[in-house]
Structures are given as structure tokens and as C-alpha cells.
Amino acid sequence: MPLNEGHDGFEDELGAAIRRTGDGFATEDGRGLVTGGLTRGRRLVKRRRTAAVTGGVLAFALVGVGGVYAGDLMGSGTETEGASVAAPRGTAPAGALGAVLKANTPPGNWSFDHSDARSVSAVYEDGKGPAGVTVGLYVAGQTEESAEGQVTCPDKAYVPHDACMTDDLPNGDRLMVLQGYEFPDRRTDTKTWRAVLLTKDGFLVDASESNAAGAKDSAVTRTDPPFSPAQLETLVTAPGWRPLLEKLPTRNAPPSQSGDTPPQTPDGANGADVGATLRSLLPKGLTVVSSGGQDEEFAYVVVNDGKGKSLVQINVQNRMGDLAPHLRAGGATQLSDGQLVLVAEQPGEKGGAGVTAWTAESLTSSGFRVVISAFNTGAQHEAATRAKPALTKAQLRDLALSPKWSKFETR
Known part of the structure; x- marks a missing residue:
């Protein structure tokens, strides 16, 4: 948002700058990972908006x-x-x-x-x-x-x-x-x-x-x-x-x-609340090693089940109905209430050797989206430290379909 009339805001400047310098962080469709002052979470399937995965420090690290x-x-x-x-x-x-x-x-x-x-x-x-x-x-x-x-x-x-x-x-x-x-x-x-x-x-x-x-x-x-x-x-x-x-x-x-409240976009789920909900839904037997997120939509935890660290990250987003054709094309299942759910496996995107991501994604008929991924490492840029992520694909699917996320849906 602009700080005053006639002056572009820090967030817009930062996003524009990083889009011109973020080589190595591009998605398959050629879009960068950062925009809008880092107020969006990373999208794992056909991004409509672009984003970073942590706050401003990462942004400047990318600038270099x-x-x-x-x-x-x-x-x-x-x-x-x-x-x-x-x-x-x-x-x-x-x-x-x-x-x-x-x-x-x-x-x-x-x-x-x-x-x-x-x-x-x-x-x-x-x-x-x-x-x-x-x-x-x-x-x-x-x-x-x-x-x-x-x-x-x-x-x-x-x-x-x-x-x-x-x-x-x-x-x-x-x-x-x-x-x-x-x-x-x-x-x-x-x-x-x-x-x-x-x-x-x-x-x-x-x-x-x-x-x-x-x-x-x-x-x-x-x-x-x-x-x-x-x-x-x-x-x-x-x-x-x-x-x-x-x-x-x-x-x-x-x-x-x-003392001012930071402005939020109308459809942005509070990142801290998203993270708290994620932690409340984690299966038993997992110890949370670290956690964090962004102002909106995105949160993550690093968990350990005694077999090594595993990164788990989540986006909760409204007004994403335009992704429905992509999910169907990817083999998503449609439930009785019209909700789409897709579970996929793909290699990591940040260069860590042997890193695998398991992802579950749900999308309601109203365009409310939950996408959660688990990795077989505690950090994507580091080599895999375990054979599989700490959460199973079935557990990720259950997490993506949890009714607890509905509190973040904008009606």
C-alpha cells in the first residue's frame, strides 16, 4: 500500500525489484516467487498470484x-x-x-x-x-x-x-x-x-x-x-x-x-491463526521443532517424529476458483459436496539433493483453497535427511479437508 499519495509503497517496490532478480526461484510457468511485499504464500499447483515463503529478510536475501x-x-x-x-x-x-x-x-x-x-x-x-x-x-x-x-x-x-x-x-x-x-x-x-x-x-x-x-x-x-x-x-x-x-x-x-493495525487484504487469512490451526491438527507423535509464516495465508512447521526433521507448510486462500480446471486436469477427485481434492508427489524445488514433496490440495466450489506439503527434510535447500516426509499422504489429505479451515473462508 502507498505510504502517501504520489509515493509507491515499500511493498510494491520490493516486489518489483525481486521479480527482476529472483533467478533460480521461478515456477514452471515462468512467474517469479515474490510480489506485493511478500504478503502471499507459495502456491504448489498453477499459481495465480506469486509469492515468497517467509518474510522480508528472505526478500532482501534474494536481492543480493x-x-x-x-x-x-x-x-x-x-x-x-x-x-x-x-x-x-x-x-x-x-x-x-x-x-x-x-x-x-x-x-x-x-x-x-x-x-x-x-x-x-x-x-x-x-x-x-x-x-x-x-x-x-x-x-x-x-x-x-x-x-x-x-x-x-x-x-x-x-x-x-x-x-x-x-x-x-x-x-x-x-x-x-x-x-x-x-x-x-x-x-x-x-x-x-x-x-x-x-x-x-x-x-x-x-x-x-x-x-x-x-x-x-x-x-x-x-x-x-x-x-x-x-x-x-x-x-x-x-x-x-x-x-x-x-x-x-x-x-x-x-x-x-x-499502534496501527497492519492492513490486510480482504481475502487474506491471518498467518498466525493459520499456523496455530495447523499445529492443532498435526498427528500425534510429532514434535514441533520450529514454526513461522507470513502476515497472511502462509504458515509452516518443522516437525520430528524421531526419524529426522520434516518441513510442513500450508497456504489457506480465498477466491481461487480459477484453479479448478487445473486440479481436474491433474486427476483431482470431486467429493459429494463439490469439493475437489488432489494428492501429488513431486521433487523439491530449492536444490536440496533427494528432496521429495508430498502435497494435498482441496478446493471448494466457492473457491476456498487449502494446500499443504510435507518434505523429507527440515529445509528444502538442504539434502534429504529421511526417506519420506513425516506425514503420510493420507494424513495430508485429511489435513487439507479438515473442517477447521472453514473459519478462514470469506463468504
Whole structure:
């Protein structure tokens, strides 16, 4: 949603940016996995809308160092007013953001790719190998995912990382420092470390660094990114950003601090309630290791039955009647009340070796859809850790058809 008239919202900017950079996350019909500020859940059969599987941290992980931070997020696909066009390496002036960046990092040589009023990207060299560094200044959106979601550590079930910390600072700001990787499936050794500061009045300072000089698939140039987590914290909390933040078009306090209720789309089932219902329906003998979800529609749990971890995820969606022909074509059974149900098996989609997904999907005649999947691993990007998912196909079918989901149906 727009923060004010004439200014595209953070969610729209983020979705547009990631759609242009999410290679490796495309579905069979060529659509990306992220849109609309991450307020939709992943669809396993013929998506009508596109989505991500966790909150905002995953979104920025997909963007990656040296990618759309150079301006796309702030321009929603158009050139930002007053922004400089990215020039060949070494020709772009440092500008105000570059000056603050250099002043709050250890001495080294800088080669700037891009710098404008809202973002800067550069290559830093301290004698140990060149490294890509970016900083972006943003106005937080009006949902939890586009505000506090950016400073909440992700679950390793979806975003692999070596370490993550958060801290509520004495001045009311909130900080997150994440030591992760460029690709969720770890297909390269490229590390991406990030620090994000959410100010109490709704600004975001987001700094990323890599152990490679360029964007996706660039060769690794050093063991780790150049700045330690403590140095990243010093960078994003530097007072020099404040005057630059004040020049952004608008400010808005995060919903949790302003007291406002985050806006929901009319047909969006509350993600927390979906997760609670899922946990209440799990068969006996399963221990929930971790759980989470999104603002709407999507939730997940990682369970263990004593034979290894198994990821279980669910979407609960209204107004999905246009999927009925696809379910019928896939062999769905029609029940006496007109409801369609389909159980399927397919390989995992995130690169984990040997990963299998068992999926059950139900769709009522009014277009209310429940789709639930279980995996033979605790994280899709990791190799299978067990022969089969922890839930049987029959159990998944029963879960998808449970009458408890009807409370989320929009009449």
C-alpha cells in the first residue's frame, strides 16, 4: 500500500525489484516467487498470484549484494528522481552516502559503481581481496513484514545462515545482523552479511557485504566479507545517515510502534491463526521443532517424529476458483459436496539433493483453497535427511479437508 499519495509503497517496490532478480526461484510457468511485499504464500499447483515463503529478510536475501540495491527498490522500476545512472566501475562519484560509508568503515580503497540520494554500491579492497558493499536507505512499509520483518532473524528452514542477532537499542531503534549466503541452496561459496537498522520513526538503513566483488555468480575473492558483524553494526547505526534519511520523501512509524493495525487484504487469512490451526491438527507423535509464516495465508512447521526433521507448510486462500480446471486436469477427485481434492508427489524445488514433496490440495466450489506439503527434510535447500516426509499422504489429505479451515473462508 502507498505510504502517501504520489509515493509507491515499500511493498510494491520490493516486489518489483525481486521479480527482476529472483533467478533460480521461478515456477514452471515462468512467474517469479515474490510480489506485493511478500504478503502471499507459495502456491504448489498453477499459481495465480506469486509469492515468497517467509518474510522480508528472505526478500532482501534474494536481492543480493550489488543487485537492485543500486536504485530499483526506491524507484519501483523507474529511475529515481535525482538519481545518478549507474556508471562503469570507478567512474561514479561517492556522493553523500559514499562519504558516510567510507567514514564508518576501516581504511581501504573504494571503487564506486553507483551512488545517489538513496543507495550506494561499491567494491572495497583492503588488501585481502575485493568485496562488494551496498547501502540503501528506505522508508519502512505499513506491514510487519516490510518493517519489523526486516530486522527479524529468518528461520534456517528457509534462509540458511551461520549466525543472526537482533537487538533493541536504547534509543528505540531495532537492529539485525545476519551472516548468510547469496544463494539459499549454497550452490556457491558466496557469503552475504547484512546489517539492518529500523529506526523508531520508520526508516531502514540496510548494509550488505560479500566475499565476492560483483553480483550473482561472481567469483569468490576472499574467505569472508571484509567487515565483522560489530563493524556492520557501527556502520548502520552511524549518526551520519540521519540527515540523509530526513531527506527521503516520507516517513511512517512501523505498525507495532504506531499502534496501527497492519492492513490486510480482504481475502487474506491471518498467518498466525493459520499456523496455530495447523499445529492443532498435526498427528500425534510429532514434535514441533520450529514454526513461522507470513502476515497472511502462509504458515509452516518443522516437525520430528524421531526419524529426522520434516518441513510442513500450508497456504489457506480465498477466491481461487480459477484453479479448478487445473486440479481436474491433474486427476483431482470431486467429493459429494463439490469439493475437489488432489494428492501429488513431486521433487523439491530449492536444490536440496533427494528432496521429495508430498502435497494435498482441496478446493471448494466457492473457491476456498487449502494446500499443504510435507518434505523429507527440515529445509528444502538442504539434502534429504529421511526417506519420506513425516506425514503420510493420507494424513495430508485429511489435513487439507479438515473442517477447521472453514473459519478462514470469506463468504
